[in-house]
Amino acid sequence: MTRPKRPTSTDVARAAGVSQTTVSFVLNNRPGQSIPEETRQRVLEAARRLDYRPHASARTLARGRSDIALLAVPDLPIGASISRFVEGLAAALSEHGLTLVTHLAGGHRRPLTDVCAEIGASAVIGFEAFDDDTAQALRRAGADVVIPSSRERSATAPIGQFQAQHLIERGHRRIGYALPRHPNLHRMAEERLGGVAEACAAAGLAPPVVRSTDLEATTAAEAVVGWVAESVTGVCAFNDETATAVLAGMREHSLTAPADIAVIGVDDIPTARLANPPLTTISFDFDEVVRRRADMVVAGLAGREPPSAAVLFNPRLVQRAST
């Protein structure tokens, strides 16, 4: 039960019969040092034999910078699609020797700055842009790069546009928007709604008829009444869960999609295809956005000006029966 004291780089040096500096050079592939292959091997072999792992804190202390990136996940019921994003980002960063860990923002918990300082993150990555004050605070907490900065464009408005365009292309002239009641979602929902409004305007249609709903059939049914009263024939829902609620609300009135009202969601959650009828939705390809984020981090840490993030969630239409 006692902790078997970890081998240090000095132990490795001793085992390999070289100085500790040499060990450091070898293990870090320090460029500009020509170390004979023979020595290299001896060191590597010793390190492996001892199961040596460099002590991260010591390294961080000495270098003045860690290899840790912190992903701040907002307290949103975003669901599973987020984990693909996280995984991708972690993989991309690890190719650059960076380790990604995640912190869930919600609740009355330790503020992000504390977490950042505590783990010694040298990069903090968020979903929505950090305002300048927060970014500043994070820098003071030890982060060298903080993204996205407030200069980046929003990522979510285009999604609303995309939804609305689909409906418009299919001939709908009166568009509704289903807003979720969950307060944490409001900001993002408003942005997407903005996109829908743009698309409507661009097509010469009236602005979308907005109704909000809980994730539950009764309030959704009320929203449906509102749309019917306004002759809405197609509604964009904030996400698939909201869309599912709309479908449930329609059922209460014996209305069916798409005949009475067409509905389109966002996210392509697993239950979307299981809805009744199966839900048309938008899915994302995170690969591109992940790569960009990773590049920004790496560039930033290298002191180069990070490429600005032309945000591309690469929305893709998943056509199913509900439209």
Place this chain on the structure above:
Amino acid sequence: MTRPKRPTSTDVARAAGVSQTTVSFVLNNRPGQSIPEETRQRVLEAARRLDYRPHASARTLARGRSDIALLAVPDLPIGASISRFVEGLAAALSEHGLTLVTHLAGGHRRPLTDVCAEIGASAVIGFEAFDDDTAQALRRAGADVVIPSSRERSATAPIGQFQAQHLIERGHRRIGYALPRHPNLHRMAEERLGGVAEACAAAGLAPPVVRSTDLEATTAAEAVVGWVAESVTGVCAFNDETATAVLAGMREHSLTAPADIAVIGVDDIPTARLANPPLTTISFDFDEVVRRRADMVVAGLAGREPPSAAVLFNPRLVQRAST
């Protein structure tokens, strides 16, 4: 763009006109040191004025132990309920001065041991028990406590039992089980299935009729055929998504729940109440389990023998129309 060098505890000492040692004592509330209130205030005030934050790596290096706990989240489509768990755990741990960060396990990414070493975690917390080899490796990577250990009992079998009992109480004598096809879920699913089998046996019923399905109506419909052929009248689904698939499969055959087959899920995901018909399911209360996990970590770090985790997910029946 240049990083405004962080204030060190020496800076604070200078500003407060005391030694750096005193600063350390004050900031850590070091017991057994009686520092005059006046000095204390001076130090605190200086620290606040400089926005001083102790350098975590330095502290870790000196103390030989960090205040970081790492939560290893398996690559499972577990969905949103997990985030409540994470939040709760983070809050509970932070009350003890520990910072929780999360690492998503899946993919071909850096192994957990590396992440553990990289961030200098002194505790690693998993969902399923770590086998002894892994636990050992994590200890070698610097973790002082690793839970759950292989000695803990499984948490998930009782859930299956709970589901089956509900069905049995409602008079069903022939039980089916819906297994998800997702490979990462198999292990957990088998455990829950075990619980269902136990409950059946205890009630003197035949073992459950097992069918597996994707999250999609066609394969679910095939599973339904299987159950019908075996005169199954109630099926326990691994989780709500699987249950939703079963419902969709039944629709394909114009069967309805609960008249033809009753179905019960697990998780109470948001779309469960929106299903057609609304899904009876099991929800969890993580509070207790969270508290226990946190206690185990704290006790373990303090060198005390951690209390063994009598696992209590506190399942609660959410009765809706599908049963």
Place this chain on the structure above:
DNA sequence: CTGAAAGCGCTAACAA
């Protein structure tokens, strides 16, 4: 009650 000093394990000048 407070301070001086010795590290913690590693990196990076600078010597040799």
Place this chain on the structure above:
DNA sequence: TTGTTAGCGCTTTCAG
């Protein structure tokens, strides 16, 4: 090509 040495910022024993 390799080794010596001086810190990185903090904790902690041990004197004062």
